Amino acid sequence: MINLTSVNKSYRQGNGKYQVLYDVNLKVKSGEFVAIMGPSGSGKSTLIDIIGFLDQNFEGSYIFNETVVSDLSRRDHAKLRNRSVGFVFQNFKLINNQNVGENVGLPLLYAGVKRHDIHVRVNKVLDQVGLTDSYYKMPKNLSGGQQQRVAIARAIVAKPSFLVADEPTGALDSETSKEIIKLFKELNQNGTTVILVTHDEKVASQARRLIKILDGRIQSDEEITNEDL
Amino acid sequence: MRIYELFVSALRSLWANKRRSILTMLGIIIGIAAVITILSLGDGVRIETLKSLQADSSGQQSSEINFSKAYNPDSSNEISGFNDNDIKMVQNNSKVVKAKIQSGYKGIISGPGKINGKNVMGIIYLTTKPNHEYLIAGRGISKNDLLNNNPVALISKSIAKKGYVSPKNAINAGIELNGVSYTIAGVIEDEAELKEYQNYDVVVPKKFYMNNGADIPHDSMKLTFVKGADVSKETRAIVQDLNKKGSQHGNGSYDFMDMGDILKGASDTIKAVTYFVVAIASISLFIAGIGVMNMMYISVSERTQEIGIRMAVGATQHQILWQFLIEAIILTLTGGMIGYLSGIGLAKIISSFLPFKAIVTFSTFLLAFGTSTIIGLIFGILPAKTASNKNLIEILR
Numbered sequence: 001m002i003n004l005t006s007v008n009k010s011y012r013q014g015n016g017k018y019q020v021l022y023d024v025n026l027k028v029k030s031g032e033f034v035a036i037m038g039p040s041g042s043g044k045s046t047l048i049d050i051i052g053f054l055d056q057n058f059e060g061s062y063i064f065n066e067t068v069v070s071d072l073s074r075r076d077h078a079k080l081r082n083r084s085v086g087f088v089f090q091n092f093k094l095i096n097n098q099n100v101g102e103n104v105g106l107p108l109l110y111a112g113v114k115r116h117d118i119h120v121r122v123n124k125v126l127d128q129v130g131l132t133d134s135y136y137k138m139p140k141n142l143s144g145g146q147q148q149r150v151a152i153a154r155a156i157v158a159k160p161s162f163l164v165a166d167e168p169t170g171a172l173d174s175e176t177s178k179e180i181i182k183l184f185k186e187l188n189q190n191g192t193t194v195i196l197v198t199h200d201e202k203v204a205s206q207a208r209r210l211i212k213i214l215d216g217r218i219q220s221d222e223e224i225t226n227e228d229l
Numbered sequence: 230m231r232i233y234e235l236f237v238s239a240l241r242s243l244w245a246n247k248r249r250s251i252l253t254m255l256g257i258i259i260g261i262a263a264v265i266t267i268l269s270l271g272d273g274v275r276i277e278t279l280k281s282l283q284a285d286s287s288g289q290q291s292s293e294i295n296f297s298k299a300y301n302p303d304s305s306n307e308i309s310g311f312n313d314n315d316i317k318m319v320q321n322n323s324k325v326v327k328a329k330i331q332s333g334y335k336g337i338i339s340g341p342g343k344i345n346g347k348n349v350m351g352i353i354y355l356t357t358k359p360n361h362e363y364l365i366a367g368r369g370i371s372k373n374d375l376l377n378n379n380p381v382a383l384i385s386k387s388i389a390k391k392g393y394v395s396p397k398n399a400i401n402a403g404i405e406l407n408g409v410s411y412t413i414a415g416v417i418e419d420e421a422e423l424k425e426y427q428n429y430d431v432v433v434p435k436k437f438y439m440n441n442g443a444d445i446p447h448d449s450m451k452l453t454f455v456k457g458a459d460v461s462k463e464t465r466a467i468v469q470d471l472n473k474k475g476s477q478h479g480n481g482s483y484d485f486m487d488m489g490d491i492l493k494g495a496s497d498t499i500k501a502v503t504y505f506v507v508a509i510a511s512i513s514l515f516i517a518g519i520g521v522m523n524m525m526y527i528s529v530s531e532r533t534q535e536i537g538i539r540m541a542v543g544a545t546q547h548q549i550l551w552q553f554l555i556e557a558i559i560l561t562l563t564g565g566m567i568g569y570l571s572g573i574g575l576a577k578i579i580s581s582f583l584p585f586k587a588i589v590t591f592s593t594f595l596l597a598f599g600t601s602t603i604i605g606l607i608f609g610i611l612p613a614k615t616a617s618n619k620n621l622i623e624i625l626r
Contacts, residue, residue: 054541055622075545082543089625093538097245107542109234154542 001161001193002028002051007060009046009216020046021058022216030161033188034195035207043216044197045166051195052164053081065161082110086155088165088196092147094139100126100150101135107158125153129183145176152183162193169203181206235548239556246528250560253524256517257564257604258571261597263510265572268596269587270580271503277585278495291453292464294471298448298481310448310483312476319452319471324463327453337427343405344384344392351388351406354423355435367400367415370434374414378437382411385430389416406433409441461487514600517564518608525557525612536616537624550617557609558602565601569594 009021020043028034028051038044049055050062053069056077062069064084072080086107094103104125105118113121119135126134129149139147148168155163165184169177181203188194188208198204205224212219243250296310311330319328342351354360361369365386374381382404384392389399396416403410411433422428452467454460464485471483529536536549544552576587 049622054625075547078540078543078545081541087541089541093534093541093625095535095538098241106539109231110539110543110545110548112231114231115234158543 001030001065002026003061003063004051005061005063007047007050007058007062009043009050009055009058020216021050024060024216024218026051026211026218026221028162028193028195030193031188031191032193032195033185033206033208034211035204035209036195036197036211036213037199037201037204038213039199042213044213047213048164048166048195048197052085052087053077054087082107083158084161086152086158086160086163088148088151088155088163088168090167090170092139092144092151092171094147094150094154096139098139099135100131100137100139100142103139103150104153104157106154111158121157122153125157128156129153143176144172145179148172148176148180149183152180152187156187156192162195163187165194165196167198168196169198169200174202177203235551235555236559239552239559242528242532243556243560249524249527253517253520254560254564254567256520257514257561257601258568260510260514260517261565261568261601262572262575263513264507264600265569265589265593265597266575266579266587267503267506267510268593269573269576269589270583271499271506272588272590272593273576273580273583273585275496275499275503276588278499279492282492282495290456290458290460291451292460292485294450294452294464294468294483294485296448296450296475296477296481296483298477310475310477310481311450315450315471315476318474319450319467322463322467324454324458325452325467326455327451329451329453331449331451336423337429340407340431342407342431344388345402347391349388349391351384351431352427352429353406353431353433353438354421354429355438356432357435360432363417363421364415365418366396367413369415370432375434375436378434378440380409380411380437381414381434382406383415383417383432384413385417385419385421387419388430389413404431406431407438407441409438461490461492514604518561518604521557521561521604522608522612524560525553525609526615528556529553529612529616532616533619533624536619537621540619540621541625546617550613553613553616554606554609557613558605561601561605561608562598565597565604568601569597572597 004024004026007021007024007026008019010017010019012018024047026047036044036048046055050058056070056072056074058070060070064080067080069077069080095106101119101122105122108118108121123135126132129152131146131149131153134142134146134150139150142150148171152168155165163184168184169180172180177200184194184196185206194207196203196207204210208224209222210224211221298310316328316330319325337352337354340351340353342349356370357375359370359372359375360383364383367383370381370383373379384399384404386396388404389396392404393399393402399413399416402413404413405411417430417432419430420428421430421432452464454463465487468483468485472478475483539549539552573587573589576589580587
């Protein structure tokens, strides 16, 4: 599904260039649960931005389901983002003056779904993430864990091909983190591809495949076989 | 994304900053209200002026055709320029409601005369009352003269001199007016005038003058038209007809005072003044527009996170651009409509203290609608562009 071939990414800094990713090759099949691990500044966030269609500025080729992502116009790139990926951020990124339901329904709004259908779908997804009857609550009245559930609901509401999570437990305590990871696992078991970035071993160990990244290069890429829960 | 949703979300974010939105709107409201008030009052003045120039006191549209006799030394008599046939002809025009022959006589007519064998053209004041004004020699026309139908006349100093060398000699001498002899009772100043604008040099009793075969010439025709007729055009056509087929077309010419040109001039002047004042009032609209721009820039920078989130879930640049643009337009359009209504209200209130009515035309509505939309577009596009051009990665980090 995801096929990155020799992806390089560098930022301009003054007169010089600062390279973040070196020759990254990565393939992710549908249904996988991948954890990308690395210390701060290793380039893992940059990589996930590219995979999650947030960043189009890179060298190399990214083919997603036979679509050459780097060739897309900005508009088509946005459309692909809308339809094919769900993004979960470390600090939730909810619109604070809109209620939970509207936050979750946002991707469907941009996909042009009818208001009534959005409402129905949003309630269903809120059930799925364990937030039944929260449609009209405001994000600021929810706990961190609940806010992240809202963000996850928003990420999966449009039934994307895969889910990308950038440090989804970074702002949560360990108990809540466990619940969120559990939720990701459930989603994965129901067939959703999940790619998450973390620097937390415990979180990474829950995935089925672990990619370690350091200084912009992939160090290791291995299956995880432990099945402890 | 549906356009309807764009409007909903724009309204919500304006509502979220009620105070700021209303204050920004206030600028537009004041600007549009000022422009609409001035325009409606200006239109009111213009229409009122046109009406009063075009219609008589009863509000009817009318015009007047005059006949002027060509100079003809052989025929000394005044002739009537119009007769019944002329009226019939004029009434064939379907726009004419009423045609009436009238005399241009306002107490003074001109008539040929002879004094001591010399021809004179006298401007004759036909008096119905005793007259002693401007007298320099002899006596005036007395009550008895009027009662007894005495053929007496007062003549001016210069006519007296022409006939009898000195005013004194002229007293009790004779003058022939319209073929009838009068006794010169007195001599008046050359500067004698009636109501300060009509000079005259002969005064005779009206009754005697009329009884002796003199005719007050009917030299004008008053036409009354149906409402809404182009008076100037119709009258011109009638005058042309009269000049071809009128009863006296051989002896003179028919013409009329074309009010059209005067009306147009007056109307243009009022319009120009109105537009000038509107132009000044529009400065406030410009300032209000800058206020909108300012608010939109603040809004964009405050909502950077929101823009990032929207883009991250798949909003295109276009959709972000339109979201902010529509916010700006809703702001100015709502302001414009409120301003339009307050402008009308204001104009009505003001005109209730003035002798004319404010006139609200549909075009002023379109103007308010169009102007406020355009202000929203012009002053909203730059902030909206700023919003849509933000770098997604930079916002989200």
